[in-house]
Amino acid sequence: MKKKTLATVISQKEIAPGIFDMWLKTEIAAEAGAGQFIGVFSPDKSTILPRPISICEVDKAQSAIRLVYRIAGKGTAEFSKSVAGDTLEVLGVLGNGYDLEALQGKTVMLMGGGIGIPPMLELAKELFMQNEKLTAEGKAECKSEIIVVVGYRDAQTFLKEDLEKYGRVVIASEDGSVGTKGNVMNAVAEEGLKADAICSCGPMPMLRAIKKYAEEAGIPAFISLEEHMACGVGACLGCVVKTKEIDHHSHVNNARICTDGPVFLAADVEI
Amino acid sequence: MKKKTLATVISQKEIAPGIFDMWLKTEIAAEAGAGQFIGVFSPDKSTILPRPISICEVDKAQSAIRLVYRIAGKGTAEFSKSVAGDTLEVLGVLGNGYDLEALQGKTVMLMGGGIGIPPMLELAKELFMQNEKLTAEGKAECKSEIIVVVGYRDAQTFLKEDLEKYGRVVIASEDGSVGTKGNVMNAVAEEGLKADAICSCGPMPMLRAIKKYAEEAGIPAFISLEEHMACGVGACLGCVVKTKEIDHHSHVNNARICTDGPVFLAADVEI
């Protein structure tokens, strides 16, 4: 069940210029999974709306959620100042998340660009754990092969070590300082990567490229979309994306990113 | 020179229900004196204006100002949460303050009611120090006799011990739990107090009673007025009081409490 509740900052540090890594202790963790997000409220009352931040990692044993986010404005700047012991109001858990079962038995490319990288970590982790579970159950053939392809701006390769725990990590950087010079698609080409499915989060041009690539390759791409939101729970109709087919909620081909998404099959949305 | 600057909270505690006692370290202390005030800004940006708070005590050696204030709304509620080490923006020093020389050689009643009591402390202290200086200079006949008359709501006699360091303290309380039952004027009557001058701060009905009493007794009463303020520096004309004579600034009998006051000779203002 969604709720608004008070979370406690366990730790926070800046892991790259303007990019913060915060662990929050919150009951919301119990229901949180890969591809979902939470709304974080700024302590300053001049900024009133929750900031949608994707979940980077979940530690259910500790009731903790990890957020890795970029300062994008007043709200994020404000709560980036929070330190261990401070409290923050949060709303969640929000959104649909990735369907792990649909990825069983497949080679999956997890493609993250920039601040779209963090949600790939929880996804990699959950796929890795699903693999372990399947092996234990004697269904090793249902395991997914995990290839993580991440695109950075420069040598600030935040979360790289975390990602490497769960699969092969291929890197691209815009300035060429690490891995393939260019973006994630350049890395796929350079490394000759092949996959049966793609999961991705990142800037719109990257998602468009992935949608096109997946269509040509005839494979499904699950992409996580971003849009300005107000309520985060599907009521305000602020964050919509055009869909190919008439959807059951809007009846006007406008799916709500916050509740029908943020993860969509690329073929279903017009981006 | 007035300035807006960052002050550091040295300590803060609640000394009576809803009444807070805060010491601030700030360069403004160097120019601060009895009867003046500073503007304190709330850390929350939904409340934008400075809160005018009268100075309760000044420690120039430590560059510190003591404020004792009541929570009156969102702004004061917000900065009452500040703890040692926190910073607060302040504007000051503001207002004219009391003229200590004018009180030399006189029996002075310092009359404070409720949250008008705090400024009486710095005034008592400065008069006490003036007395010591005059004695040292061999002008003991110019000393002031200090009688502090303070009116509380109940037995929560905040600042009583501090005041007793500088003069005789006579107490009234509305519920009769301490001293004279009633207000400061009741205490004056009951104790048969006489004075050559009055300095006062407190609620408007009390100030009106003091103005009347002083007129009848033929003595000067210096009263400290309060009004909603915006700028605090005399520009916005928000906080005016009607004056008996045409004043040199407004030319329409409207003195500015923040700059022409807050201390006025009662006979000069229409309250």
Place this chain on the structure above:
Amino acid sequence: MNTQINIAGVTFKNPVTVGSGTFGSGMEYSEFVNLNRLGAVTTKGVANIPWPGNPTPRVTEVYGGMLNAIGLQNPGIDVFCERDLKFLEDYDTKVIVNVCGKSVQDYVDVVERLSDEKRVDLLEINVSCPNVKEGAIAFGQKADALFGITSELKKHAKQPIIMKLSPNVTDITEMARAAEAAGADALSLINTLTGMKIDINRRTFALANKTGGMSGPAIKPIAVRMVYQTAQAVKIPIIGMGGIATAEDAIEFILAGATGVSVGAANFVDPYATIKVIEGIEEYMRKYNVENITDLIGAVH
């Protein structure tokens, strides 16, 4: 203690409803609040046919508030009746259906379609949405046009009608009087104020629609003023709204002359806001020994 109020013959258990468009039809927020506790649910605006709304970005934040330019996206009256009204059948709360259109006939179509719907207690006529280009707002900014559409709808409506007024006018009382004269049963105000935000780094408008309707705590003083002025000008009841986030805000509107109050953008800030407002009003009544909430309506004047 009696928190009941009456709007055009309909008794609400308390004065608290929601701003149209901030609460869907209650479905999404029913996960957070017990809808039975609300005085009424006011639904998202519905038109005769589905409307796709505006392109994104549709929402953006401003100091103490937000701008929206949803453009009244809605699935049309048929889906609304089958799905939204059906959903509300399970709840013991009044239902105010917000009606939008681009022409008088559009509004008439919806009003007539709803005339047999038992679940609909009141109709709120949205003639003041700043985000729809085709005409609708014109009804809300010209007194004669407002008079015209109000009297036409009164001929067709089975339920009492509430005219929702735009604050983007020179004289709100002129509009209020026109609506009252045309037979409106109640008024609701204010709709959003037209605002704009520019992203100085990208040098673009923050909203695809350029302008958007401003809501949130920032607009409350303007809303309170208009409710007060309107209460002095007309006899029909007012549902006050515009920046209500707390019980204190709601009471301010009631003291200014509002009979009902709507929690709008505050739902986005705190999904429990409606319940907190209801409980806070009760607390205020206890504190000041107010027996009937109606004693507070317009008590400051």
Place this chain on the structure above:
Amino acid sequence: MNTQINIAGVTFKNPVTVGSGTFGSGMEYSEFVNLNRLGAVTTKGVANIPWPGNPTPRVTEVYGGMLNAIGLQNPGIDVFCERDLKFLEDYDTKVIVNVCGKSVQDYVDVVERLSDEKRVDLLEINVSCPNVKEGAIAFGQKADALFGITSELKKHAKQPIIMKLSPNVTDITEMARAAEAAGADALSLINTLTGMKIDINRRTFALANKTGGMSGPAIKPIAVRMVYQTAQAVKIPIIGMGGIATAEDAIEFILAGATGVSVGAANFVDPYATIKVIEGIEEYMRKYNVENITDLIGAVH
């Protein structure tokens, strides 16, 4: 880098001035800021005779802003010329004198009295103060009345005149066009929005005047929208204002179409605000390699 702008033939060293009534005539703030750095000082409104203003409380705070009902207290034009204009003689900044009145003749008297004052570069005509009961605001809320007073003042004024527009209108462009058609040299907008606050514990109005003019960051989106709309409607320059507290705010107004910008209530929040805005604009120009600030005026449309 060139930050100079031109309003009706008067060159300002930069676009930054202050909202009338928020800065006195500069005296009080000269303790905080070097007035020589400002593009212009806009003085507190002055009438033909001294005005006592409204009773207190005159100011109150609201979410993200404040309400004021000073009621244009001023010492009258004689004292103003002797004291305020004399004070400003020592500074190298342009002077915009804000003029108020209760009748056309009142305004004419002040304008004529100022016609020989060398220290006055521009006149700003306040026909939009919401806190004065006698007529003044009517000039600002009716296009024909605005046209009338503007053309009358143009006959008497030696300095260029800026008509200061009220935001409390249905269509700001109608007012702007009327002023332009009547010969106004420039426009300034927005004046304050009429608001109200009620103290729910005392059950009284927070202001003695009941209503007050709302200013502060909360009103910025409405102001930006009106500046943008006005810039599309007229050719004369606009001084934009309404919630400007930072350089980012000022640039937003310039991109929306303002040639000059005024820092208003923000002076109360931060007495150094004007200087910070000036420095921040320069920083923005450096960051984006803007050679002339005039390249930014109306750049988003």
